[in-house]
Amino acid sequence: GAVVSQHPSRVICKSGTSVKIECRSLDFQATTMFWYRQFPKKSLMLMATSNEGSKATYEQGVEKDKFLINHASLTLSTLTVTSAHPEDSSFYICSAIRGRVGNYGYTFGSGTRLTVV
Amino acid sequence: GQQVMQIPQYQHVQEGEDFTTYCNSSTTLSNIQWYKQRPGGHPVFLIQLVKSGEVKKQKRLTFQFGEAKKNSSLHITATQTTDVGTYFCAGPSSSNTGKLIFGQGTTLQVKP
Numbered sequence: 511g512a513v514v515s516q517h518p519s520r521v522i523c524k525s526g527t528s529v530k531i532e533c534r535s536l537d538f539q540a541t542t543m544f545w546y547r548q549f550p551k552k553s554l555m556l557m558a559t560s561n562e563g564s565k566a567t568y569e570q571g572v573e574k575d576k577f578l579i580n581h582a583s584l585t586l587s588t589l590t591v592t593s594a595h596p597e598d599s600s601f602y603i604c605s606a607i608r609g610r611v612g613n614y615g616y617t618f619g620s621g622t623r624l625t626v627v
Numbered sequence: 628g629q630q631v632m633q634i635p636q637y638q639h640v641q642e643g644e645d646f647t648t649y650c651n652s653s654t655t656l657s658n659i660q661w662y663k664q665r666p667g668g669h670p671v672f673l674i675q676l677v678k679s680g681e682v683k684k685q686k687r688l689t690f691q692f693g694e695a696k697k698n699s700s701l702h703i704t705a706t707q708t709t710d711v712g713t714y715f716c717a718g719p720s721s722s723n724t725g726k727l728i729f730g731q732g733t734t735l736q737v738k739p
Contacts, residue, residue: 542725553715553731554670559724567724605668607725615660615672616717616727 516619670713
């Protein structure tokens with residue numbers, strides 16, 4: 511089945527540093543990927559839509575200069591949290607669509623738990 | 628803006644009892660999807676409903692899509708401890724950008 515690999519699964523970084531999260535579609539090409547943020551016991555909040563070969567589309571209230579998204583190939587999108595602060599600590603998840611939504615839905619990566627200390 | 632609301636937020640049941648979560652959209656949806664997220668895990672696609680009044684079953688899980696295509700429900704018969712997790716409904720954004728709008732989720736706890 512469709513697999514989306516997300517790396518790293520956990521990361522701890524110091525305030526002020528940057529962290530890069532990778533999202534790869536392993537057995538299909540994804541022209542569009544989505545990045546979500548999830549707080550404990552909360553729903554998924556869409557941050558941005560990542561489009562291969564073009565600029566990402568950010569949701570209202572999401573700082574594009576802080577959350578840099580690059581979708582350089584059909585199988586890889588990256589999210590870089592720049593100058594991280596403790597309030598950026600969260601669970602970040604990517605997702606992609608493979609083929610017909612009715613068959614596979616949106617396939618999610620395993621998520622990255624970011625802790626900024 | 629477009630919203631998808633889900634109730635209840637939490638549900639604790641005894642193993643063997645039934646469970647239902649309800650989903651309501653502020654707009655008519657072309658389809659509705661259901662996902663399950665286990666504790667510490669990521670959302671996993673369960674099913675998509677497309678037709679008005681559609682009912683689909685997956686073993687003990689029954690999914691319904693309302694006639695007006697604005698509401699949906701997930702019913703689990705005779706819950707088991709393996710059913711523990713958060714169930715999300717999600718509908719496509721009316722902006723037709725491929726975005727999904729998620730409900731708040733219903734977290735199910737099952738007491739053995």
